[in-house]
Amino acid sequence: MADTPQRVAIIGGGYAGLACAVDLTRGGAQVTLFERSHTLGGRARVVVKDGHRVDNGQHILIGAYTELARLMRAVGQSPKTLERRPLTLVTPGTLALRAARLPAPLHLAFGLLFAKGLSWADRDAMRGLMRHLKKYGDRIGAHATVAALLHDTAQTPRVIELIWAPLCVAALNTPIERASARVFANVLRDSLMGTAADSELLIPRTDLTELFPVQAARYLATRRGRLDTGTTIAGITRDERGLALTGDSLPSRRYDHVVIATAPYHAGTLLRSAGCDTLADQVDAFEHEPIVTVYLAFDESVRLPEPMIGLTGAPAQWAFDRGALGGEAGLLACVISAHGPHEALSREALEAQVREQLAATLGRTLPDPLWSMTITEKRATIACTPGLTRPGIATPVPGLWLAGDYVDSPYPATLESAVRSGSAVARAILATPRDGETR
Incomplete structure (x- = not known):
């Protein structure tokens, strides 16, 4: 038994699940990762729409957030993928x-x-x-x-x-x-x-799926990790032989450990299927905040004075010059975080208002955009409110774990929190003896 690798199933191909998979594979575990979408990254992913490839939101890191940087190095991602600025x-x-x-x-x-x-x-x-x-x-x-x-x-x-x-x-x-x-x-x-x-501010120079998820998937593939996309997991059961997953066309495998690395609003159903009703109630009770990204594509003459600027007025708080970050020249991404009056506007009205706000901030008239797109993540993160109790990585069911940006952390629900939770689960699993094995 001591030479038999731990068999681990990970549900969710976002940053938390992939971080967990990478560290488990590095530790010698036998990993299978299931993702219901065909695009990796979860709530931080690329979106292809009307022939345009854009992120579903804008993310920046700070130098103090070291865990994602470590994992990017581990899977072979170039450090130049992040624009480092004071x-x-x-x-x-x-x-x-x-x-x-x-x-x-x-x-x-x-x-x-x-x-x-x-x-x-x-x-x-x-x-x-x-x-x-x-x-x-x-x-x-x-x-x-x-x-x-x-x-x-x-x-x-x-x-x-x-x-x-x-x-x-x-x-x-x-x-x-x-x-x-x-x-x-x-x-x-x-x-x-x-x-x-x-x-330092670390701003991605590539899309969010290429930043880490794609590299992590390649890393797993070269180390016999299994990645099943387009696969929906309906539930989790446990018997004397281990943990099993239920869903359409799933093989009847048993796992030593299962990691729920989905968004919190999907985790509740899986937790209930495993008998963790109280924990599911806690996760389901979280409030969520949206993030809206308004993309405005101009000709290449339209640039921002910095890759990222603050905006005066409302509704957007920040604007990113994707052309200055390795993307399409003239493409600006304006970010609106949290709930607000903008949610009552139509897409056309919101894009017009953001364009006016951008022009006012820059002090210049802007031409009509070549194209525009608005992407709304209605439940982008949990609301980081005072007194919020976030669950730990362990559940009441032996071998069943939680990973995600909503898991207990000193930081808010960020990419860094997500990967830290995944790495913490991997360490806990690798430190857990199997039956008949001592550590």
């Missing part, structure tokens, strides 16, 4: 804050000193919040909101509007009035208050 927050004509290429904490100190668009009161307020988090960050109450934290640290209205509110909704996908101060503090602590490398 922390840069630019809203044309309004704000320009760039971290200096200096060791911490000088990188941020000099960035604040030479920032444009901030008064000395604004800078003092930002430094005050950093000092507060350094002294009390690990003691922030579980039920405190980001809005309360900003009020208690005397942040100015301008700093809140231009920096903290956009950063909060970008990182937590939850507005400051409802977002967890504790989780936001964790993000700021590990990025702005870490090393200069920790605060």
